[in-house]
Amino acid sequence: MKFPVRAFLGAAVVGAATALLTLQPALAADGKLALKEEPRPSNIRLQETEMGVVYADSRGMTLYTDRNDPKDFVPACTEKSNESRGEATEPHPDHPVANPPNCLTKHLPVDVGDGKPVGAWTVFERSPGVKQWAYRGHPVYTSVKDIAPGQSWNSLEPGLRQYRKRWLTVFAPLDLPPDIILQTVGAARVFATYSNHTLYTLTQDRPGKSTCEDACVKKWQPFLGGEMSQPRGEWTLATRADKTRQWVFRGKPLYTFAGDRKNGDVKGNNLPGSQVAVAYAAPTPPSFMTIQTTPAGDLYADDKGKTLYAFICPSESDCDDVTDKSHWWFVDCGNSPEKCTRQWLPVLAAPGAKATGNTWTIVNMPRPWSPVRAAENSAEPSVRVWAQNGRPLFTYVYEDRPGMIDGMDTGTFTGPRWFGVMATGGNLNAKGPTTQAAR
Amino acid sequence: MINVTARTSPRGATEDRGGISRFVKALRIGVCAAAVLAFVGGRAHAETIGLVMTSWHVEGVFTKDGKSECPDGLNPTLEENFKAQFKTKEEQDAIIKKYGSTQWHYRGPNGESDNNSPETVFDPLPHPEPHATASDGFNLDGTQDGRATDKTCKHDKFVNASGEAVDNQFYRVTGCVKSFRPQGTFDGFITNEIPALMVNRWLIEIKGVDDRMNDDHVDVMIAHGLDELVADGNNGFVAGRSQRVDEGSASFIQHTTGRIVNGVFMTDSMPEFRMTGSGLVEVGERRFKDARFKLKLTPNGATGVLAGYGDIPRLWRFYAKTIGLHAIASTVSPPSLYHSIVRNADGYKDPATGQCTAISQVYAVGFVNANIVRQSSSTDVAAAISKGAGAVR
Numbered sequence: 001m002k003f004p005v006r007a008f009l010g011a012a013v014v015g016a017a018t019a020l021l022t023l024q025p026a027l028a029a030d031g032k033l034a035l036k037e038e039p040r041p042s043n044i045r046l047q048e049t050e051m052g053v054v055y056a057d058s059r060g061m062t063l064y065t066d067r068n069d070p071k072d073f074v075p076a077c078t079e080k081s082n083e084s085r086g087e088a089t090e091p092h093p094d095h096p097v098a099n100p101p102n103c104l105t106k107h108l109p110v111d112v113g114d115g116k117p118v119g120a121w122t123v124f125e126r127s128p129g130v131k132q133w134a135y136r137g138h139p140v141y142t143s144v145k146d147i148a149p150g151q152s153w154n155s156l157e158p159g160l161r162q163y164r165k166r167w168l169t170v171f172a173p174l175d176l177p178p179d180i181i182l183q184t185v186g187a188a189r190v191f192a193t194y195s196n197h198t199l200y201t202l203t204q205d206r207p208g209k210s211t212c213e214d215a216c217v218k219k220w221q222p223f224l225g226g227e228m229s230q231p232r233g234e235w236t237l238a239t240r241a242d243k244t245r246q247w248v249f250r251g252k253p254l255y256t257f258a259g260d261r262k263n264g265d266v267k268g269n270n271l272p273g274s275q276v277a278v279a280y281a282a283p284t285p286p287s288f289m290t291i292q293t294t295p296a297g298d299l300y301a302d303d304k305g306k307t308l309y310a311f312i313c314p315s316e317s318d319c320d321d322v323t324d325k326s327h328w329w330f331v332d333c334g335n336s337p338e339k340c341t342r343q344w345l346p347v348l349a350a351p352g353a354k355a356t357g358n359t360w361t362i363v364n365m366p367r368p369w370s371p372v373r374a375a376e377n378s379a380e381p382s383v384r385v386w387a388q389n390g391r392p393l394f395t396y397v398y399e400d401r402p403g404m405i406d407g408m409d410t411g412t413f414t415g416p417r418w419f420g421v422m423a424t425g426g427n428l429n430a431k432g433p434t435t436q437a438a439r
Numbered sequence: 440m441i442n443v444t445a446r447t448s449p450r451g452a453t454e455d456r457g458g459i460s461r462f463v464k465a466l467r468i469g470v471c472a473a474a475v476l477a478f479v480g481g482r483a484h485a486e487t488i489g490l491v492m493t494s495w496h497v498e499g500v501f502t503k504d505g506k507s508e509c510p511d512g513l514n515p516t517l518e519e520n521f522k523a524q525f526k527t528k529e530e531q532d533a534i535i536k537k538y539g540s541t542q543w544h545y546r547g548p549n550g551e552s553d554n555n556s557p558e559t560v561f562d563p564l565p566h567p568e569p570h571a572t573a574s575d576g577f578n579l580d581g582t583q584d585g586r587a588t589d590k591t592c593k594h595d596k597f598v599n600a601s602g603e604a605v606d607n608q609f610y611r612v613t614g615c616v617k618s619f620r621p622q623g624t625f626d627g628f629i630t631n632e633i634p635a636l637m638v639n640r641w642l643i644e645i646k647g648v649d650d651r652m653n654d655d656h657v658d659v660m661i662a663h664g665l666d667e668l669v670a671d672g673n674n675g676f677v678a679g680r681s682q683r684v685d686e687g688s689a690s691f692i693q694h695t696t697g698r699i700v701n702g703v704f705m706t707d708s709m710p711e712f713r714m715t716g717s718g719l720v721e722v723g724e725r726r727f728k729d730a731r732f733k734l735k736l737t738p739n740g741a742t743g744v745l746a747g748y749g750d751i752p753r754l755w756r757f758y759a760k761t762i763g764l765h766a767i768a769s770t771v772s773p774p775s776l777y778h779s780i781v782r783n784a785d786g787y788k789d790p791a792t793g794q795c796t797a798i799s800q801v802y803a804v805g806f807v808n809a810n811i812v813r814q815s816s817s818t819d820v821a822a823a824i825s826k827g828a829g830a831v832r
Contacts, residue, residue: 293687295638295663295715296722333555398756403690405638406753409721409760413767 033279034175034233041115041133046172049152050283050357052182052189053172055135057110057142060149063170064107065138075126075139077103101318107141107154107167135170143167144321145390147376150358153389174279177232179225179247185264186424187282187359191249193223196263197256199247199277207251208238220255220274222246249277266425282425283359286386291423292403298423300388302347302395305402309344310391311371313416319372320391320416326370328416341369344394344407344418349384363387388421487811488645488704490734490741491664493676494805495629495639495716497619498744499597499610500571508571509615515564517543517553517772523563544766546774554763557755557777566775568783569614572598576605576801577731577746579786587788592795594785606799607746608783612776618762618769625762625769628719633668634676638715638722640664642682643732644811645697645704651736654699659706662692663715664809678739678807686814691715697732704741706732712747718761719769726753728787728797732804740807748786748797755780 035046035053044063047056055063068076079102112123112131124134132139143154155169174182180199183192191199202220204211212220225237225245237245238253247254254277257268269276285300289308292301300308311329313319319328333339346369355361363373364382371392374382385392396407396418411417500508515523521543525531534545544552547559574597580588583604587593596604613619619626633639644660663685669677684692691713697706712730715722727747734743755777763773784795 293685293689295640295685295688295691297637298687336551336556398753401690403688404724405715405722406724406756408723409764410756411760411764413764 036173036175038173039119039121041112041118041121043113043115044110044121044133047149049150049169050280050359051152051155051169051171052174052280054152055140055170055172056149061142061146062149062152062154063110063135063140064143064154064167065135065140065170066107067166067168069138073124073137075124077107077139077141079104101324106144106321108144110140110142140170141167147322147390148358151390152358153391155389175233177225177229177235177247179223179229180235182279183264184425185266185276186422188276188278188425189280190266190425191254191277191279193256197223198260198264198266198268199223199254200257200268200274201249201252201254201277203273203275205253208236208248208253210238210240210246210253212253212255213241219258220268221258223254223256252277284356285360286353286356289360294403294405294420296405296408296420299403299405300421300423301402306395306399307404307407308347308388308393308421309396309407309418310388310393310421311344311411311416312391312419317416322373322375324372326372328412329371337370343397344371345397346383346385347393347395349386353384353386359389361387361390363390363392365392393421394418484649485646486648486651488648488651488736489682489809489811490643490645490806491668491676491682491809492639492641492643492804492806493633493668493740494803495633496621496626496803497610497613498576498607498746498801498803499569499574499614501614501620505615505620508569509567510570511565511567511615513620514567514616514771514775515562516770517766520562520564520772520775521546544773554759554766554773557759557763557774560774561778562772562775564772564775566772566779567615568611568779571610571614573600574605574607574610574801575599575733575744575803576607576799577733577744578604579606579729579746579748579799585785589790590786590788592785592788592793594783605746605801606785607801608785608798609749609780609800611783612779612798616771616776618771623769624765625718625771629717632717632720634670636717636720636722637665637667638717640666640668640682640685641714642684642809642811643734643806645699648699651699652702657697657699657704659695659697660692661695661712661714663688664811668807676807678809680809681812682809683812683814699736702736703743704732704734704736706730709747712745716757718758719765721761721764723757723760724753725757726750727800734804734806740805742805743803744801745804746799746801749800750787750797751780751784754798754800 040055043058045056045058045060047054047060047062049062057063066075066077109126109132112133115133117123120136122134122137124132124139126132134140145153152169154167155165176182179194181192181194181196182189183196183198185198193199200220202212210222212222222240222244223246225247229237229245231237234250236248238248240246257274259267266276268274288303290301290303290305291298292305292307294307302308311320313328317328318324329340330337333343346365349362353362362384364376364378365385366374367381367383369383369385371394373387373390373392374380387393399406405420407418408420409417502508505513522531524546525534537550544554546553547556551559553560576597576599580591582588582591583596585594585596585606594606594608597607597610599605618624640663642662642664646658646660648654648657665683665685666681669680671677693709693712695706695709697704709730710728712727714725716725727745727749730745730747732743732745734741758776759773762769762771763776766773780798784798786795786799787797788795
């Protein structure tokens with residue numbers, strides 16, 4: 001196998017830097033991880049996003065599957081479904097309930113066209129003559145929330161507290177050994193064991209050689225391969241002193257952390273000499289943004305530490321997509337747009353500010369504003385506002401200190417409400433803000 | 440033995456001087472040692488008491504059927520008020536058709552939500568308030584009779600078990616509301632959420648305790664915790680487990696002082712006390728003015744009250760997104776609660792309007808002992824974890 005010089009040097013540089021900046025990921029795989037080769041239909045393509053490579057339609061629009069799809073292959077997303085999280089969507093005051101948006105106006109089945117089933121891709125016949133691609137048995141859709149290739153805005157990653165993530169991005173599978181999986185930690189995707197334990201590297205190790213023995217292994221448990229485990233691409237196995245074989249990626253031996261108790265835990269991050277094995281770091285937020293630790297978890301905040309909120313609706317509601325009505329928002333403030341605009345303050349983009357990628361962008365909002373962004377080419381008066389996954393960001397006027405959660409969960413019973421923008425995994429980003437204590 | 444009688448002998452004098460010198464030195468050493476021992480001994484006796492919160496209820500009288508404290512009955516529901524406000528089926532259907540809601544919330548003159556804009560809706564059915572006069576708590580306004588002062592509004596006082604006049608106007612709001620009563624929806628949810636949701640993990644550390652029964656000065660830290668509660672087999676929680684302080688939530692680490700009198704720990708009044716909490720799985724911040732804890736220390740923990748004034752707008756925002764958001768399940772009508780809060784407000788009088796802007800609140804709280812771990816460095820984090828400080832967030 002060819003020695004991965006660049007990867008090694010990169011890892012070494014990062015390793016050295018982490019002596020000072022322990023938040024930097026050791027592996028920072030920068031999206032160039034090898035993909036598993038699998039056949040796909042001609043009108044399905046690969047598309048890079050900040051969260052990794054996804055399957056996309058011929059336009060490059062990200063594909064999603066519906067977690068609500070039952071196994072008997074009857075899709076949950078139909079023109080009759082106007083519900084989310086299993087609850088009836090509460091119609092809005094003053095909003096005509098005739099012809100409300102439905103799941104299929106928000107999510108577009110991906111047409112098979114002349115394609116034939118191939119590999120993991122099969123054909124699902126929604127209705128006589130209407131054929132939709134299915135990936136690994138799940139019908140796939142694009143979303144009206146995405147307006148350009150490379151976006152994954154229908155997914156609620158980075159996470160929002162307690163909101164069930166109904167729509168799952170169809171990521172192209174990586175070429176990983178069977179022992180290794182990718183696990184989402186908020187905004188980042190990290191390597192984990194097949195049993196969902198986050199993997200770490202130690203800066204004390206030499207390339208391809210673990211130096212963790214004795215007391216060290218009580219905290220950092222070498223992730224061992226089995227007798228039948230075989231090297232695969234950049235994944236190798238190093239023989240330890242006790243003749244067991246430890247998984248190694250790009251020359252870095254891999255460990256689990258004794259303090260991690262459940263799926264997605266990254267409690268070993270930030271400990272001296274250790275780093276999470278990050279596959280895809282969290283998308284880089286704007287430089288003014290901070291992460292505040294609060295009793296409700298780590299939250300993104302502005303430069304003054306004020307928590308950032310996004311107004312999120314059940315996916316079928318006429319509520320938070322471009323051209324949707326903004327009436328839902330007013331429920332929170334007595335049907336008074338004026339009161340709303342006093343309570344929720346948009347995070348205005350400075351003149352000349354530019355999006356940092358496809359996750360953290362700047363959108364236009366009508367003036368006076370609402371959480372529903374304006375159409376891109378709208379001639380109406382608008383303001384430029386920072387957004388995450390297309391959702392404009394706000395602060396809550398009643399929060400008078402950094403790291404507060406007063407605005408969290410404000411809204412309506414059945415769904416549309418304000419969510420604090422969770423920063424779980426945000427500090428796994430080499431370029432991102434470090435977590436700050438809310439003082 | 441030191442010879443002090445042979446001072447005349449030159450040699451002896453020398454020896455004597457040596458003996459005196461040794462005596463003085465020994466005396467000095469002895470005094471120093473005694474002082475050190477006294478200091479160390481004294482400090483050795485000063486203990487630290489760590490507590491983690493395990494329960495939270497509105498304080499007041501709650502009998503099983505409520506008939507004695509609520510002779511006017513328990514609260515009418517949102518549905519009952521909606522149907523009293525819109526008396527005919529046609530009116531009700533017209534409202535539901537107009538606003539498309541099955542939640543009965545949009546009852547304001549312009550379709551305002553009765554929860555988010557409770558000031559626009561006045562429920563037709565009366566909101567019953569308790570007639571009980573007993574409550575634990577503190578005398579927050581300093582009066583014996585609840586008369587109006589420059590800073591407070593006239594109200595009736597409650598009497599605690601010691602016969603002291605105390606303030607707890609929030610009990611008047613909630614005492615006859617089914618959801619707030621024991622086993623009510625809101626009360627029951629909070630009981631379950633305290634172990635389940637980490638926003639409810641609150642720690643008290645009492646330092647410098649020389650005597651658990653009586654100590655006229657102790658230092659107190661209150662902070663958010665990071666570790667889960669572990670249920671025991673007796674409908675309680677295991678005492679003595681480690682709880683790491685959430686150092687990241689530094690603004691919630693609060694310091695005050697207090698004392699212990701006859702085994703009851705009391706904090707001094709805190710101008711402002713902040714904590715997070717939940718209700719019906721929604722989360723938010725609770726903020727108290729002039730806040731005080733009073734906790735009876737027990738071998739396994741402590742029970743008592745937290746009291747203080749709550750600003751009405753902030754208080755309502757918390758209750759609007761918790762019990763108000765789930766008003767149907769909670770069998771409450773938000774405007775009734777809101778207007779009762781305004782009506783019973785007793786503190787922080789606005790000099791311009793004469794209206795009080797805050798209401799006295801008392802919550803019954805329970806704690807079990809905990810080993811509180813400060814995380815001064817990330818190494819300590821690892822140490823705490825490796826010692827099994829508990830499941831992590």
